[in-house]
Amino acid sequence: MKVNLIEHIPFADTLGITLRSATPEEIVAEMTVTEAVCTTGGIMHGGAVMAFADTLGAVGAFMNLPEGAKATTTLESKTNFLGGAPKGEVVVGVCTPVHIGRRTSVWQTKMTTEAGKTVGMVTQTQLVLL
Numbered sequence: 001m002k003v004n005l006i007e008h009i010p011f012a013d014t015l016g017i018t019l020r021s022a023t024p025e026e027i028v029a030e031m032t033v034t035e036a037v038c039t040t041g042g043i044m045h046g047g048a049v050m051a052f053a054d055t056l057g058a059v060g061a062f063m064n065l066p067e068g069a070k071a072t073t074t075l076e077s078k079t080n081f082l083g084g085a086p087k088g089e090v091v092v093g094v095c096t097p098v099h100i101g102r103r104t105s106v107w108q109t110k111m112t113t114e115a116g117k118t119v120g121m122v123t124q125t126q127l128v129l130l
Contacts, residue, residue, distance in 0.1 A: 008062065012055050015048065020092075024063045027056045027095040033085050044085040044119065049111060050077065053122035056095035057107035061126035064100050069128045075104065077124040085111075085119045103128050 015037065020028040029052075031037075037048035054074055061072040085091050095109040105126045111119040 009055055009058060011051065015051060015055070017052060017055055019059070022059055022063065024060070025096065027060045027063075028092065029056055029095075030090050030092050033087050033089045033091060035087055038087050042087045044089070044091065046079070046081055049081065049085075049091075049120045050079050050122060052091065052093055053077075053079070053095070053109035053111060053120070054124060056093050056109050057122070057124045057126060060095050060097060060107050061105045061128075064097065064105055065128060066102060069130055071129040072105075072126045073129060075125040075127045077122060080121045082118045082120055083113075085113055085117075090114045091119055098123070 015031055016034060017029050017031050020030060031052050033044045037045055039045050054077060058072060065072060091111050091113060093109050093111045095107055098106040098108050107124050109122045
């Protein structure tokens with residue numbers, strides 16, 4: 001199933017998220033750290049880190065919706081900020097399911113710079129909307 005992020009999540013375009021690959025088992029995307037998503041120190045803002053991961057978890061949950069379900073929404077999200085990503089850096093997110101159930105799914109996204117430095121880890125729970 002091919003997912004058009006802009007069609008389903010217009011905010012992904014605002015953040016500059018580009019989908020590299022998307023399967024029900026793994027979502028991989030990238031985001032260039034622009035000035036618009038930085039703190040005053042020129043480092044990727046924590047809210048941008050969270051929004052990037054939330055977008056990938058939502059795509060994964062959407063791709064795994066059971067028959068008859070209409071959509072998904074985030075119920076809970078927990079972020080560990082582990083390192084900074086400076087302006088101009090490309091951050092790569094890899095999102096995989098921890099649990100896929102009838103009414104909820106849990107997703108974990110690891111974000112790293114292209115050089116492999118860990119930026120953050122997000123675990124989120126998505127609710128299936130019938």
